[in-house]
Amino acid sequence: MAKQSNLAKQASLPDFMYNVGDRIGLLKRVLKTLGNPDKRFKIIHICGTNGKGSTATMIAAILHQLNYQVGAFTSPFIGTMYNSIQRNFADISKSEFNDEMRQIRQVMARPAFRNETLSEFEAQFIVAMLFFADHPVDYVVLECGLGGELDATNAVSDTMYSVFTEIGLDHLGILGDTVTEIATTKSKIIRPGNTTITASHQRSEVFQILKSQAATKQATFISADTVQLTATQGAHLKRVINFQSTIEGRIQGQFMFGLPGTYQLQNLQTVLTWLNDFVAKVKIPCQHLDENLTAALSQLVVPGRFERISTRPTIFLDGGHNPDGVKAFVTSVNELYRSRPKIIINGFLKDKEYQSAVKSLLTLKNASFIVTEPQNQKRELDAVKLSQVYQQLTDKPIQIFESPIDALKEAIYRTHKFNDGPIIFVIGSFYLLNPIRSYILTKGVDFHEN
Template sequence: MAKLVERRAARVAANYKRVIKRMDNQWHALDDSRVSVVKEVLAWLGHPDQKLKIIHIAGTNGKSSTGAMLGAILLANGYSFGHFSSPYILSDREQITVNDDMISKSDFLRHYQTLVACFKRHGVDANHLTYFEYFTVISLMHFAENAVDFVIFEAGLGGLRDATNAINPPLLTVFTKISVDHQLSIGRNLKDIAENEAAIIKPGTLVIDYAGQDMTVHRILKAKAEAVGAEWFVHDQDQIIIANTTPAGMDLMINGTSGYFLSMPGAFQVHNFGIVLQIKAALKAMGYTFNTEQTRTGLANVSLIGRMNYHPEKNILFDAAHNVDGMTGLVAALNAWHLKIKPTLILGVLKDKDYHEMLDLIIPVVQRVITVTPKNKSRALSAEALAATIITSYPKVEVEIASDASAAISLAMRVRESSQALIVVTGSFYTLGALQKDDRI
């Protein structure tokens, strides 16, 4: 019997790998037709999105952290939730979870076959959707099948042409901090990017904006909400004070009340948590209930791979800071901890990012840098090229090159002054994906 189960699992795994490999992995970020394609597919399926209470989250940074905190609080208060998030770190199935459990390979394949059969009936082939579009649609199918109370639905790239924009008006439309990133895909400047993100605002939805949003961005979002007939959520800003911060998390006071511990370090997470408190207030206004103690419990149990993810037994911090804004937050956290020994940095970046400015931020606060090549053949800056850039611009910093993930971890553990010296892994989701697969992490 056990061997039969093993053979079946192996067959499912092989089929899953084959299906994923066949998918079109391009973003088609400038193709105006893609959202309409996804909308049509959702209509063919009977509109699974209309059966769900969706909280649609867009923005440049903080979407996944905001989603993780919100999910933990919902779950602690007795609500079930689905979460669609990208990109992934260890497994692409991380992108679709129900109550933090990844979709199984067999469930994914079952939904995939339903889609393929649907395409056949409508005279299109299996490549009718791209990889990201498949995951977007399958997530909605999976969440509807599980009849979750809420769906946390993160936009992938911008808003206008993003596959998640194909849904009908969601319960809430939420914006995290919008800053300059992906200029080649969604906008040349902050105004263009904000207009692209604002395109997800639909009639009848309730819009929640990050309290510290750039005023230009804020005005664009609010004008879009008024233009389409969406409601703008007005909420007195919650006062959140950091009482203590360590790599393991932060003790917080919320509106004068202490006793809250957020198990995600980094002062910038307070801004994301402020968005979560707005969402919670909006849901309470709609009649949903939240218990203070259960909310505390949820907050203390937030976990998110690769976003200020601390491994105390190895004294290693993983953070997917992949742009200037993200790196600013990481550096602020490192400075706040007043570390006695400067960290050892394992760094891998993409060549289409503003990595020179990222280096200007992170290099002054580290002892040495071990460069790696992220797992992205077309976009990765090689470890050698990154090392050469650092040596030229920062000659006083120790720089070494690691041939692969295992070598980088081994080297970092060997060269750091002691186990008390923090190792920081950052620069790209693709860097973290390779390094966190190392067996010793």
């Protein structure tokens, strides 16, 4: 039997109830009973397949730098569930979380909710809405969980923005079986009269679906190609960004950008498109915008998104867990470290399109691979089965470890054998990244460990 998470244990909640009855209707009733806490701040709703967390974190960082009180609800969490609910980049505390959960339990105990229950993610979402209402914020950056139309976050009353990152294939059979079906599901977060922003690199069919849904809802529709940017590589993986908007707002300038993944430039373009519209809406003076963007984004770290977690040896963590995410990871590695020897620790969930992801990983130059298993007993892909995909494509044996920590120790041991410093990359499910990241942060990395 799979282990329950801390929240599921604590509250006796099922971990997954997506599309089981009218979930959005239930959540709206719960929010109404609690006094509609989601109406006490403005919401920037982030949806997509890849790049949601990075985009949400960048927007929250800019708002905070502009002296707004900012709430952020993101998923999946890195570390503990308390990391997913933040006010001004400070995690909700365990006691604060428990206080909000008590209110939710009291509501669910009422006769009106007899025989109804919330899933773990739904309860977490309601906790976030209560917390941001009880500890007042101006804006909440709200990241969709699994999907769009039936996602718990779509129970909010209204949104100021719907921001769409790249939409591709993921959660097949739940959100849809094609990109068109998935995009249609995700487009349903667009609210009447809001402003809808899409990444410029969407597939053509996705772009048309979002544009059509926005028109139906009489929402303002803006593509991120209205912001032009160029990036020059600087020291310590930072980039100098020059940018200019071509539409109303017309922000322009230069700043330092600290997120190293190449794919972050696509997310940044979407964020700057949002910012161009935002400063026009709220009439923010732009004379110090360069300084504010450098302050907000030059030192920003997004956990698990091309995150350098160690420098001796160099270790990066990346949560690319679907074909598009892995392709973006490979592009970043090839741009930054094409000629360096690499050790790749890899593990996926069994419900992902892992075969095509492996094909992308095998295009990395000068790379060796270690296969392991994410820590999710219900959904983990058996390491032997994943190794067989590698072997079929390369005709070479792949080293296997059931434990992610054992895989990490082996990778660190291998770095001793080279003089030119192999880089360790951990790529795949967040259920793989979480135990490795926690181990490194709590115990450190002994370079001479074996």
